[in-house]
Amino acid sequence: MIIDYLDKSAAADYQADLCVIGAGPAGIAIARSFIGTSTTVCLIEGGGLAGEDRSQSLYEGSSAGSAPFDAGTSRMRVFGGSCTLWGGGCIPLADTDLEPRDWVPESGWPLRYADLAPWYAKAREFCHIDPAHAFGPGSFEGPTPRAPLDLDPEAMVNFIFARSPITFGEAYRDTLAQASNITVLLHANVMELRATDNASAVTEATIGSLDGRRGHVRARHYVLAAGGIENARILLLSDSVATHGLGNDRDLVGRYFMDHPSGAIGSIRSERPDRLTRPYERSIGKVRASVASEIGLSLEAQRKHRTLNARVHPFAVEGEVPRGIRALREVRAALRPPTRDEATLLEARLSAALQNGPGGAAALAMPQNLAISAMRLGLHLGDVIRAVAQKVGDKPTVSSDRVELVGFFEQAPNRDSRIMLDDTRDALGLRRVRVDWRLTELDRHTHRMLGALTGQRLALACAGRFDAAAWTTDPNSPAQVHGTAHHMGTTRMAEDATQGVVDTQGKVHGVANLHVAGSSVFPTGGWAFPTFTLIALSLRLAEQLRVLLDVV
Known part of the structure; x- marks a missing residue:
């Protein structure tokens, strides 16, 4: 059932076997995994079924880093989560994204592609991707609507991503509403996770609404699935017992904040720009393709030039x-x-x-x-x-003035790039977030190398001339990049509690019944869109919870 916590006739307090905080793709995937079982689930969402300015304002925060960051517009507080706005891009990570790289400090996951492969298969079903689209490490299989370019493997490779045709809030709202063992609370904002005296277990989640209602949800197990920023914020706000925040004994919660920085690395002028842009367009007419190609840095190039992963997309810019x-x-x-x-x-x-x-x-x-x-x-x-x-004739209806090459970059793990609590407070009286988003010299090196490795080569494909953006050639010029709302790393996964917030199963180190789902557990992000992997990890976590809750 779905209950609006603003409805004063609804109960203030709730009891369940499992409490899931956040009804984005991770939270919905976990809750859905328990439909039809004897396990009761309370899925808590701070927003409503549609976007609202009042709820959205709770996401506002400040920016403190060298790269500006707007926490209020890079995510959405609504049932279905920020993926209410997503483009549907899905692609798995490869072992090369998951393995440690000696030139990328603190890189590497405690998992490999083989650990994720069965859950990627379930994620494909959850995302309504046609099973005819097989996948392997780092890519789906074609054919794509248009053949991609034959690229120089010393610099670039073609990857194929699949597109999910759904938004999760719309696709699964009725299913969750009709499930007798699932309770969805809307407009219920988690204010703190209360813990035992030694902070070794969560005892309840305190919740509140913007009209002043207060209550709690008690459960056997809790899952934070509120997004890469809010997961860290809730842990830091949960400080009534653990004074530095729950699960934060080693000052790791909120650290290693990553996004996929993006920026124009240059432009190409050509008489035939469509030779470059058409193979990478994601739509045929008004129909969005179910699979499409992206241009990524080859592993050979990354190793030789000691860069992070990255991709580049050629966008046609209309002329007159x-x-x-x-x-x-x-x-x-x-x-x-x-x-x-x-x-x-x-x-x-x-x-x-x-x-x-x-x-x-x-x-x-x-x-x-x-x-x-x-x-x-x-x-x-x-x-x-x-x-x-x-x-x-499958040609552009308006000729292009130029092709803009836009880079999308992996970000290096960086302890000093972090989510903190600000001194200002939101309408619930909770401290807002302060985002200190920082780029390293390895990030800047990757920005420069992407242009150097791809610009001239892609210009040759359309007999054009590449002009690099000044910020990619001048090491003293500030990076002209912005975030892409792929918030990762703030509760990173590690087998060793001194290196991460959660273990390989997603459980918070030192807290027996608290788990984290979503891209906040990613130790590194590769270049791939994170949603497909975070859903796979969420379904994997759901299976672990079924064991812990004795679900049959």
């Missing part, structure tokens, strides 16, 4: 838009009903903040008169007819 096409866009915009509801406006604002590619032509102003736009369309209908012919 023909008048007929411009008029057609104006007519379509005028006929589109204006957006007024809070959830859609919030999603649009967050999506704009998370934009991971360059903008195209300048946004068109809303036409003042539909009739005038329609008249312009009629006068320049030939432009539209030519565009249709181009589309039929």
